[in-house]
Amino acid sequence: MILSISNFFIQRPVFASVCSIMITLLGIACIPTLPIAQYPEIAPPQVSVTSNYVGANAEVVESTVTDILERELNGITGVKYIKSTSASTGTSSINLTFDLGRDQD
Helix, strand or coil, X not given: CHHHHHHHHHHCHHHHHHHHHHHHHHHHHHHHHXXXXXXXXXXXXXXXXXXXXXXCCHHHHHHXXXXXXXXXXXXXXXXXXXXXXXXXXXXXXXXXXXXXXXXXX
16 A cells, blocks of 8 residues: 555656645645744843933933942842943933743733
8 A cells, every 4th residue: 555655656746746835835824823822932021121311421320320220120030130221311221131931011
């Protein structure tokens, strides 16, 4: 039985090619229907905190805004690391990266 099926496709290469193309197209068409829950989480969740202190330079923003916010945000459970920047335009930006699987809410 197996020998006859393989001989059938060997003797008819066009039919074998059409069958393989149809199977490939059917697989590609089914990709959008796969549930999202089956895909693993790749990127860790991140939260950004931005604040403005109008008229202040980078040193003042760092000492009066960024340091205070970092101390308060450091107590959150599940924080992997914190990255902060203070600009001379009076803007402070803090990015919190959490462990995988942590709910952002």
